[in-house]
Amino acid sequence: MAEEQAPTTNGSGEAAGDAQQVQFAMQRIYIKDLSFEAPMGAEAFRKQWKPSINQELNTKASKIEDNLYEVVLTLTVTVKLEEETAFLVEVQQGGAFAIAGLEGQQLAQALNTACPQILFPYAREAIDSAVVKGSFPALMLPPVNFDALFAQAVAQAKQKAESVATN
Template sequence: MADQGDVLTDLNADPAAGANGADNQPSAGVISQYIKDLSVENPNAPQCFQWNEQPQLDVQVNIAADKVADEVHEVTLKITCTAKTSQGNLYLIDLDYCGLMGMRNLPDEQAHAFLFAEAPRILFPFARRVVADASRDAGFPPLMLDPMDFGALYQQQLAARAQEQQQGAGAPAGEA
């Protein structure tokens, strides 16, 4: 006799799945997310709390994706925030916020777009909160990062890469 889990699985079987019960429909999603690395430096405390100059902020965001298993990738949203004045650095926040992303039956083009556009979009609000909390915990007003359109950034990156390839293809070949 089948247990209740087997009955539910059979009742919810995907009619588009293969006759052998194979799951051949495309799917992608978040398995988990976590802080992989967080560094908060306040090198000029306590003197910096007396400075009245408006700081210059520099925010750098990078995305990386590494395959960790057949259908699992780790996407890293690396965010580096530096606040400086003419008197010195106020703080440096360096965050690697990661998500384990599961993907099954996605064409390579869609998988790449998911890893470098959709996954960062999903992770960003959580990473943004970590940065705001870190700057607040360092003794400064919370740094609220502006929302980012990762889809548009991804499209710009693809267009730039295509243009580079076209320019490289049109260049005369050198002699060896």
């Protein structure tokens, strides 16, 4: 006795094969640029280690070809002792991502949240490695909530558009 299987649906009654399936795949992760500077040199090692740490984060996404995107996460960390820069390290962590089945806001969210979330641990490790090789104490950067950053950017863009429309 053979069993019949009902066609799989996507929740709207359409067969799942009729609608384009969402595809998300990391193709490659790479360091696009890495820079380490220790302008104080050996003087930094003679001072008491009470650093002030400034972290800057930026993401940029660009389309390479249909359904293939490059996302670059730029992470810059400046560490100062008193008012002098002990070291500055910057990494541009790149990734190529195959993304299909997303458009508009959903695609923007994937490029600005999911992709950087994948890249961040690699960027953090590259920064930490450069810092340790510079003979400074390990730098453990805290996790970043890319969803919250994206929501904040969308809200700011919406607010800016509304203020331009009212003027």
